[in-house]
Structures are given as C-alpha cells and as structure tokens.
Amino acid sequence: MSLDAVLSRIDEMLPDALERLSALLRIPSISTDPAYKADCARAADWLAADLAGLGFKAESRPTPGHPMVVAHGEGPSSGEGRHLLFYGHYDVQPVDPLELWHRDPFDPAIEETPKGRVIRARGSSDDKGQLMTFIEACRAWKAVHGTLPGKLTIFLEGEEESGSPSLVPFMKENARELTADVALICDTGLHEDKYPAITTMLRGMVKEQVTIHAADKDLHSGMYGGAAANPIRVLAKILAGLHDDSGRVTLPGFYDDVDELPDAIRAQWQKLPFDHAKFLGDVGLSVPAGEQDRTPLEMLWSRPTCEFNGITGGYTGAGFKTVLPAEARAKVSFRLVSRQDPGKISAAFRAYVRSMLPPDCTADFGPDDGNSPASVMEITDPAFEAARAALSEEWGLPTAYVGSGGSIPIAGYFKSVLGMDAMLIGFARDDDQIHSPNEKYDVESFHKGIRSWARILARLA
Numbered sequence: 001m002s003l004d005a006v007l008s009r010i011d012e013m014l015p016d017a018l019e020r021l022s023a024l025l026r027i028p029s030i031s032t033d034p035a036y037k038a039d040c041a042r043a044a045d046w047l048a049a050d051l052a053g054l055g056f057k058a059e060s061r062p063t064p065g066h067p068m069v070v071a072h073g074e075g076p077s078s079g080e081g082r083h084l085l086f087y088g089h090y091d092v093q094p095v096d097p098l099e100l101w102h103r104d105p106f107d108p109a110i111e112e113t114p115k116g117r118v119i120r121a122r123g124s125s126d127d128k129g130q131l132m133t134f135i136e137a138c139r140a141w142k143a144v145h146g147t148l149p150g151k152l153t154i155f156l157e158g159e160e161e162s163g164s165p166s167l168v169p170f171m172k173e174n175a176r177e178l179t180a181d182v183a184l185i186c187d188t189g190l191h192e193d194k195y196p197a198i199t200t201m202l203r204g205m206v207k208e209q210v211t212i213h214a215a216d217k218d219l220h221s222g223m224y225g226g227a228a229a230n231p232i233r234v235l236a237k238i239l240a241g242l243h244d245d246s247g248r249v250t251l252p253g254f255y256d257d258v259d260e261l262p263d264a265i266r267a268q269w270q271k272l273p274f275d276h277a278k279f280l281g282d283v284g285l286s287v288p289a290g291e292q293d294r295t296p297l298e299m300l301w302s303r304p305t306c307e308f309n310g311i312t313g314g315y316t317g318a319g320f321k322t323v324l325p326a327e328a329r330a331k332v333s334f335r336l337v338s339r340q341d342p343g344k345i346s347a348a349f350r351a352y353v354r355s356m357l358p359p360d361c362t363a364d365f366g367p368d369d370g371n372s373p374a375s376v377m378e379i380t381d382p383a384f385e386a387a388r389a390a391l392s393e394e395w396g397l398p399t400a401y402v403g404s405g406g407s408i409p410i411a412g413y414f415k416s417v418l419g420m421d422a423m424l425i426g427f428a429r430d431d432d433q434i435h436s437p438n439e440k441y442d443v444e445s446f447h448k449g450i451r452s453w454a455r456i457l458a459r460l461a
C-alpha cells in the first residue's frame, strides 16, 4: 500500500523533520521590523532551496516588501488528480516582551510539558510549523515514490504578520501562474484543541463611522439645556434602535441575502462539542447576547452582526462639565455572512441614520475603511468531502466544516482575485500562544499534521 509506506516514512522521519523545522525557526523573520529584512529574505531562500531539493521549480521572488516563495511541482505523468495550491507564511510576529520568554525565541527546543511534547520558538505554530507539515508530507511522498504526488504549487508569503501589502498586487500580476483547482491554507487550528476541522465560511466586514452634528458650538446645559438638541441623545436613540429585543438587527433588508445553514452543516455543528458556558465564562460572561433563536456557534459563524466599537462626545475627562456637545460620534461595524453585499448594508445603515435625525441635526459618514464580503466555499466540490474523510481517518474523530467569526483575508483573495475556493486546514491549539511570549506547537500536531496532508494528497493530488 503506497499511502501506508508514506505514513511509515513520516513516522520514521519525525526527528529529522523537527530538525528541519528548527533550522527554519532559527531565522528571525520578523516582517514588520525593517531591521529583520535580510532575515526575511534568508527564510525565503531557505524554503526555496528546500523545495528545490524536493524537485520543485522553486524561487524566492522579490516584491516591494518581503519576497514571495513560489514553487511548482509535477507528479507522475499519468497523474489525473487536481492541481493544488498550498499557502502558508514564513514571517513571524515580533517577540516583545522578551523577558517573558523562558528561552531565546529563535533558539527552538523540544520541551516536555504536562500536555505532551512541544517545540517552542517564535513561529513554531504561526506559521512555520504549520507550513512545514505540508512540505514534510511532500518530502515523504517523494522519498517513497520517487516523485511528488501530483501537480502542486506552493505559495509562501513573508508579509502576513504585517498587513500583506504586496499580496494582492503579486496575485494579480501572477494570476495565471497561481491559479489552481483548489487552494489549501494552513494557518488555522483544531476545533476545541482536538477535532480536525475545515473552515469553509468566513465572515466579511462593513465599518461605519458616523458623526451627529447639532448646534454649531458646544453649549452650557444651564443656558441651553431643554431647548437645544443634544447629539449624544440623538446618537444613543439611533444606536439603541439597531437591535430588537430578540437580538435581531432591525435595518430593513439586513437579512435578505443571509442563507440558512444547509441541513448537513447544521447537523455537523450540533454534534461539535462547544462549551459555550466555558467560552463565555472565560471572559466573565454567561448568557449569549445574539439572536435568541440561534445557537452560540451560529451566532459566531453563520449569522451577521451589528456591533458598536466606540462612542464619543461631550466631556469625558475627570470631574464634570455640564456641556451640550456640538457633535457625537460612533464607530459601528457589521460582520457579514452569505451573500450580504457590503455596499447594500452600508447604504441601509446610512439611510436608517438619516431617517432618525430630528430637526437641526445632520449626520456625516466616513472615512470608508476597507469593507469586504463574506467568503463561503463551494463545498459541493468533491475535493472537500475527500479532505474531510482524510482528516477523520487520521485523527480518529469526525471532521466538521466550520465557520470563522473573523475574516482571514487570504481566503477571500483566493476567491475574489483568482476565483479559487480554499480549504483552511490547520492543526494549531488554543494554547499555542501565537503572537505572545513562549509560542509553541505540539509535536503531535506537527506529526499528525504531516500525516493528514499525506492522506489528503493521496486522495486529491
């Protein structure tokens, strides 16, 4: 059995794979700090050389920022599988505050912990450990079969932790070369630290800044209070009107383009362990505050939101000043799902605000700040079921299609720029301390991650 041979090879090679990961982790590729520019280039070169050694045509390509690594590999000539594109990022977050690390962040070591063995270093989980799971699966395949499993493109970014300024221009300039049948993104985690998952729904975002104006200057409430319009009162009424008592957003048409969950996905989510009491308890809360006829997972993954992120106006310093302010401001954001159109939601919000203005009050909006639609992957593509089966087999647990409450921009770009659906598959755990001191990646995540990709490649490539 050819897959069994690859899996055995992965088991045997684990110590060597950890050594290779350690070599990559020793390169301090902090993308946001110009002092590490040469190190970012060195990490890209290291990866391009490693991939070239596996038979990929691999290059570190310059951008105005840090380089992109692009590698193309071919499988056996008879291969009839899909062309897969794998994405990861080789840059890491800064390490401050350094004194909170119990070892040098760029001197990785394997540590025994009560929860098992971990490799500790900046980038061990986010994202060098994760991206190396895929490369190690390719290496084991090549060692056993003499070729890669199929047509593969590997695309590794070096600016993910610093806003990805070069990503979309690079994707547009190289669209033909980077377009494959499906994208694989390894930068997410296991569900509840244990269950394999494929993220297929990511919420989008609309950000609105509104200023309500009334009198042409601040007034004294002793002289004008009672007679003058107060923009804070107007704003408070506007914001309070955006939700009804059951937690639904009241904007006309807000739910028009929100799809109900397919029954199969609903059934998967019902079986997913999710301890919402602990989830809320961890932050000092107890009662889910969203739409009352929805489960907490639906509130987080498949339902849209309207949230107030900041509100200012009047006097907010120490003591008291009985001012009637000339203006009041709020920042309001919407998380979008399904087919909700950012432009339509923005227009509905602004029309609602204007409809609520009493005489003498006006509203300004903006500046606009990068709205994006939700990403929903086409899971009817059989590749998704094949990957799900492969993950369930490796982990011995059912694999669910899950949502992500936040946005993961790269998945949206693959869809909007290259027209590709993406599977987000990752093996990080909640306590990996990514972006924080003492980041680690479980050796089990690394090992089973490599085996997972081998099983996925066997089915898809």
Ligand SMILES: [Zn+2]
Binding pocket: 089, 126, 127, 160, 187
């Ligand atoms: Zn990451």
